[in-house]
Amino acid sequence: MKSNAMKFIAATAFLIALSGCAARSAILPGEEPPMHTVSEFRDDENVSRTSDPWEGLNKGIYKFNYEADRFVLLPLVAGYETVVPGFARTGVSNFFSNLREIRTFYNCVFQAKGKKSMVTLGRFLTNSTIGIGGLFDPATALGMRREVEDFDRTLETWGVGNGPYLVLPILGPNTARSAGGFAVDAGVRWATMSAVDPFGGTGARTAIEEGVTGLETVDLRHRETFRYYDSDYPFEYYMVRYLFTQERELKILR
Amino acid sequence: MERIRKYIMVGLLLLLPTGALAEEARYAYPLEDSYAATILGAPKNLRSESPGKVPIKTLTLETDRDKPEAFFYDRGLRYTVAFQDHKAPLVFLIAGTGGGSKTGKMLALTGSLYRAGYHVVGLPSPTFPNFIIDASTTHVPGNLPDDAADLYRVMEQIWARTRGQIEVSDFLLAGYSLGGTEAAFVMKLDEEKKAFGFRRAMMINPAISLYNSVARIEGLLDRIPGGPRRIGAFYNRVMEKVTDFYRKGDFVAVDDDFLFAGYNAHLLSPDEGGGIIGVSFRISSAGMIFTSDVMTHGGYIVPRNRELKNGDSLQDYFWTSLHISFLDYFDEYFFPYFRNKRPGLTRDALIEELSLRSIESYLASTDKVGVVTNEDDFILAPGDLDYLRRIFGTRLKVYPRGGHLGNLEYRDNMAFLIDRLGSSAW
Numbered sequence: 049m050k051s052n053a054m055k056f057i058a059a060t061a062f063l064i065a066l067s068g069c070a071a072r073s074a075i076l077p078g079e080e081p082p083m084h085t086v087s088e089f090r091d092d093e094n095v096s097r098t099s100d101p102w103e104g105l106n107k108g109i110y111k112f113n114y115e116a117d118r119f120v121l122l123p124l125v126a127g128y129e130t131v132v133p134g135f136a137r138t139g140v141s142n143f144f145s146n147l148r149e150i151r152t153f154y155n156c157v158f159q160a161k162g163k164k165s166m167v168t169l170g171r172f173l174t175n176s177t178i179g180i181g182g183l184f185d186p187a188t189a190l191g192m193r194r195e196v197e198d199f200d201r202t203l204e205t206w207g208v209g210n211g212p213y214l215v216l217p218i219l220g221p222n223t224a225r226s227a228g229g230f231a232v233d234a235g236v237r238w239a240t241m242s243a244v245d246p247f248g249g250t251g252a253r254t255a256i257e258e259g260v261t262g263l264e265t266v267d268l269r270h271r272e273t274f275r276y277y278d279s280d281y282p283f284e285y286y287m288v289r290y291l292f293t294q295e296r297e298l299k300i301l302r
Numbered sequence: 303m304e305r306i307r308k309y310i311m312v313g314l315l316l317l318l319p320t321g322a323l324a325e326e327a328r329y330a331y332p333l334e335d336s337y338a339a340t341i342l343g344a345p346k347n348l349r350s351e352s353p354g355k356v357p358i359k360t361l362t363l364e365t366d367r368d369k370p371e372a373f374f375y376d377r378g379l380r381y382t383v384a385f386q387d388h389k390a391p392l393v394f395l396i397a398g399t400g401g402g403s404k405t406g407k408m409l410a411l412t413g414s415l416y417r418a419g420y421h422v423v424g425l426p427s428p429t430f431p432n433f434i435i436d437a438s439t440t441h442v443p444g445n446l447p448d449d450a451a452d453l454y455r456v457m458e459q460i461w462a463r464t465r466g467q468i469e470v471s472d473f474l475l476a477g478y479s480l481g482g483t484e485a486a487f488v489m490k491l492d493e494e495k496k497a498f499g500f501r502r503a504m505m506i507n508p509a510i511s512l513y514n515s516v517a518r519i520e521g522l523l524d525r526i527p528g529g530p531r532r533i534g535a536f537y538n539r540v541m542e543k544v545t546d547f548y549r550k551g552d553f554v555a556v557d558d559d560f561l562f563a564g565y566n567a568h569l570l571s572p573d574e575g576g577g578i579i580g581v582s583f584r585i586s587s588a589g590m591i592f593t594s595d596v597m598t599h600g601g602y603i604v605p606r607n608r609e610l611k612n613g614d615s616l617q618d619y620f621w622t623s624l625h626i627s628f629l630d631y632f633d634e635y636f637f638p639y640f641r642n643k644r645p646g647l648t649r650d651a652l653i654e655e656l657s658l659r660s661i662e663s664y665l666a667s668t669d670k671v672g673v674v675t676n677e678d679d680f681i682l683a684p685g686d687l688d689y690l691r692r693i694f695g696t697r698l699k700v701y702p703r704g705g706h707l708g709n710l711e712y713r714d715n716m717a718f719l720i721d722r723l724g725s726s727a728w
Contacts, residue, residue, distance in 0.1 A: 079605040082595075083634060086618035089625040093535035104613040111612055114375060277375035280402055280432040281589050282596075283620040294541075298548065298556065 096286065098293045099212045106215040110285055113220060114276035117269075121218075125270045139183040141271060144264050145194070146175045146182025150240065151233050155197035159205045164195045199236075200229030204300075213289055218265070220274075221292040329702055331709045336678035337575030338565050339708025346558050349410070350713040356413045358384045360404065363459055365436045370596055372610035379436040381460060382408070382424040384416040389469035391501075392421040393723065394457055396488075398479030398707070400586025402426045407478060410711045411719075418720045421468055423460055427481055428452055429586070431593040441597035442639050443590060444512065444632075446656050450487035457488075458497050474723050475503035478707055479681070482508030482673075483658060489671055490664045504722055505673045507681070507707050510689060511657035515681040516628045519583045522576035522680075530627060533581050540574055576680075579706075588623035591631055592616075602635045658693075665693050672697040672722055674715070676704040696728045 075081050100106065129137070149172040156165035171187040171194065178186050188194065203225050211224030219230065247253040277284060332348070333339035362378040369376055382403040393415050397408050403424035412422045426433045428449035434441055437456050440448060477485035482505030489503045509515035523530040527539075547569050553560045564570070570578070595602040596610065603622045604610065633649070641647045654660055665671055673694050675682065690698050699718065701709060709715045722728075 075605060076608075079608055080601060082601050082603050082605050084603050084622050084626060086622045089531070089621055092532055092625065093538055095534045095537055103615050103617075107613050111374075280376070280380070280426075280430065282372070282431055282592050283589065283616055286617060286620055298545065 096290050096293070098289050099210075100289065101212050102214065106213065107285060109215040109217055110276065112217055113215070116218060117276055121266070121269045122275075124266050128266050128270060137267075137270065140263065140267050142175070142179070142185050143182045144267055145185070146172065146179070147237075148196075149175075149194075151199075151237070152195055152197045154236065155199055155202045155233075156195065158199075158202040159197065161197070164197070167192050168195055168197075198226075198229055199232040200226040203229055213293075221288060223296075329714065331701070331704055331712045331714070333565075333705070333708060334703060335572060335575065336676075336680055336703065336705035336708070337572055337579060339678075339703065339705035340579055340680075341575060341708075342561055342565060343406075343708055343710070344712040345562060348713060349711045350414055350716040352413060352417070354417065356384050356416045358382055358409065358412060358416075363436070363456065363463075369435060370610060371612055372596060372614070372616070373431075373435055373593075374612060376432060376435050379426070379456060380432055381426065381456075382412060382422075383464075384412050384422045385468045386416070386419065386421050389471055390419055390421050391472050391474055391724075392423065392468070392470045393474045393476055395422060395424045396453065396475075396477030396481030396484050397425065397427040397430065398477075398481045399427055399429050399583070400590060401481075402430050402432060407707065407710055410716075411476070411478075414716045414720060415723075418724070420474070420723075421470060423457075423464075425453065425456060428484065429480065429590045431589050434590065434593045434597060438597075440639075442594050442636065444636055444656065445640060446484060446487050446512065450484055450491050453484060453488055454491050454495065454497070461498070472501045473498040475500050476506065476719070476723065477503075477508075478506035478710060480509055480512065482506050483510075483512065486658055486661060486665060486671055489668070490661050493664070493668075500670065502723060503671045504719060505671065506710060506719070507675050507679055508658070508673065509681055510683070510686045511653070511659070513632065513653045513656055514683045514686075516583075516632075518681055518683065519580060520627050520629055522580035523584075525573045526577040526580070530580075531625065533577075533584060533624065536577055537581055540570065540578060543569060583628075584624050587628050587631070588620060588626075591623045591626060591635075592619055595635075598639070600635060600639070602631075659689075662693060669697070669728070672699070672728060674699045674701070674719065674722075676701045676706075676709065678703050679706045681706050 132140070149168050153165055153168045153172065156162075156168055171192045174187040174190065174192065175182050175185055178184075200223075208225055211228075214222045214224050214227050216222050216227055216230075222230070241257070245253070247256045250256060279287070281287060330348075331339075332345065333342060360380055360382050362380050364378040380403060395403075395408060395411055395415075397403060397405055401408065403426045408424045412424050415422045428434070428438060429443045433452075434443055437452050438449075439452055443449060475485050475488060477483075485503045485505050486508070489500055492498055492500050520530070523533060526532065526536040528535060544564065547564055547567065548556065548560065551560075551563065553563070592603065594600065595604050599606050603619055603626070610616070637647075637649055637652055640652060658665060671694075673690055675687075675690065675698075677687070677700055687700065690700075699722075701715070703709070704712070704715070
């Protein structure tokens with residue numbers, strides 16, 4: 049599993065090396081220096097401590113995500129919200145949340161969090177049965193709180209550092225570690241699906257699986273209110289990066 | 303007979319001298335500290351009731367301007383509307399410094415006015431990057447007569463594309479903070495152009511003099527350790543305190559409950575509260591300075607002849623513009639720009655132009671413009687309140703507390719605003 053993450057990180061690093069996006073900032077030949085430059089204000093303490101050596105590439109993907117949102121995802125989400133009634137959308141959200149309990153469960157086990165893993169297992173069993181395959185969430189009503197764990201958190205408890213900031217296509221702000229963690233969780237899910245093979249008898253396994261993945265993507269975007277460049281603030285990229293890091297730190301505190 | 307007279311006497315005694323006191327005692331906006339009020343606003347349970355959905359839509363006024371690649375995502379001026387399905391008065395709202403048409407305050411005003419039966423059109427502040435790029439004639443915001451003319455043109459364009467869709471009985475105007483000051487200039491312009499014939503305008507916590515108000519906000523940063531050059535260090539200290547408080551308490555999220563708990567625990571000193579307001583102003587002004595500089599090729603923080611590409615790092619420009627005081631921006635960029643256009647213009651004359659005093663005779667003689675503000679609004683200089691009382695008389699309402707806009711969403715304030723926009727007397 050670890051090698052999977054390493055491969056992903058290596059591939060990403062390779063892409064970045066190829067892209068060769070160097071940040072321009074110093075005065076280039078033929079340029080007139082502006083009245084104020086950052087060198088006057090270096091004595092103040094930096095606010096952002098996020099390492100972002102791949103900024104050029106990240107901003108490229110940030111822009112890609114904006115365009116993908118604009119031309120593909122948001123129109124899909126708008127259609128989804130028009131066509132599918134609210135209670136059904138909640139059912140869809142519950143269904144995918146229930147599937148993600150598996151991810152939380154094995155990551156709790158990896159992190160030796162006994163109580164959390166038992167609660168998560170209880171939630172999964174309750175919602176899969178009484179909750180009709182996860183469409184409803186009776187477990188929360190029964191007092192079993194939803195925990196969220198992923199391989200990123202597992203890597204953290206294993207002492208792996210955050211790594212640089214990395215904006216992923218469609219998925220958005222990440223760190224190298226959370227991107228690796230995502231790849232591992234996706235791999236586990238793929239392996240589980242292959243082993244269980246729920247659509248094997250239908251003769252259209254690939255099509256159904258792609259449909260399910262598509263629906264999950266639309267569901268995730270539907271539940272996320274963030275819109276790229278919606279702030280109209282020219283430094284939005286840096287604000288998002290800072291808030292992303294801040295939010296991760298607060299989550300860890302909980 | 304005697305008894306009745308006694309009663310009347312007692313009643314008069316009770317009423318006469320205590321009228322003002324009674325009003326003050328009744329005013330139940332809870333936050334005494336003006337900085338805390340400004341940061342926290344009104345607690346959720348004290349805001350006006352919000353039944354029903356408000357059909358708020360964001361629309362774009364297309365512009366065909368060639369934009370620098372750095373602003374590739376900007377596709378025109380964005381404004382918000384909430385329209386009734388029947389004939390109603392239409393209110394144009396102008397946001398405060400650095401604000402777009404969807405800030406929390408704009409959405410609150412839009413929602414309340416819509417529920418009170420108005421059509422609403424929300425406009426970004428002329429200092430908002432999107433406005434600087436798409437709607438500003440000079441791309442250098444802050445010159446109130448120019449900004450008012452730009453706002454007026456935008457309103458005319460919006461009305462031209464809207465008039466077939468809704469039925470409007472008459473037009474009203476409101477703005478908060480700098481948007482309030484701009485509303486006064488727009489009203490004066492409307493008296494000449496008469497495109498709308500605004501029946502009434504409300505200025506909410508306006509600045510009297512833009513320069514003086516900004517100087518007072520900038521002054522809040524003089525009281526942080528190390529002064530304005532150390533805003534980064536200051537911000538980090540405050541965030542550490544807040545994070546620590548969050549970690550030790552049993553909070554579920556960074557929400558209203560958490561913030562008010564911090565207030566009740568006196569987490570921040572008044573100087574720190576003021577510093578946070580100063581930093582938040584700098585964040586707005588950084589976006590404004592950078593956008594204006596790129597649009598005019600002003601050579602202020604970006605090399606004059608550099609065309610920024612999307613992949614270029616803007617981090618150093620961000621850091622630089624955060625550290626530039628608005629007062630330096632005024633002296634080094636803003637004033638030279640306008641002196642260049644109008645030789646002979648002096649600094650003092652320009653400062654005077656950016657003040658309600660420059661349109662004082664209009665404001666004193668019209669009965670269409672009203673003001674709501676607070677006793678403890680720190681953007682007002684000493685003497686400003688007396689000035690407002692003298693010019694606006696009964697058209698002025700002063701609340702005993704609320705800081706700068708802290709009580710805007712408080713239910714009494716919202717009800718008063720709606721009442722004043724609708725009534726024909728003051």
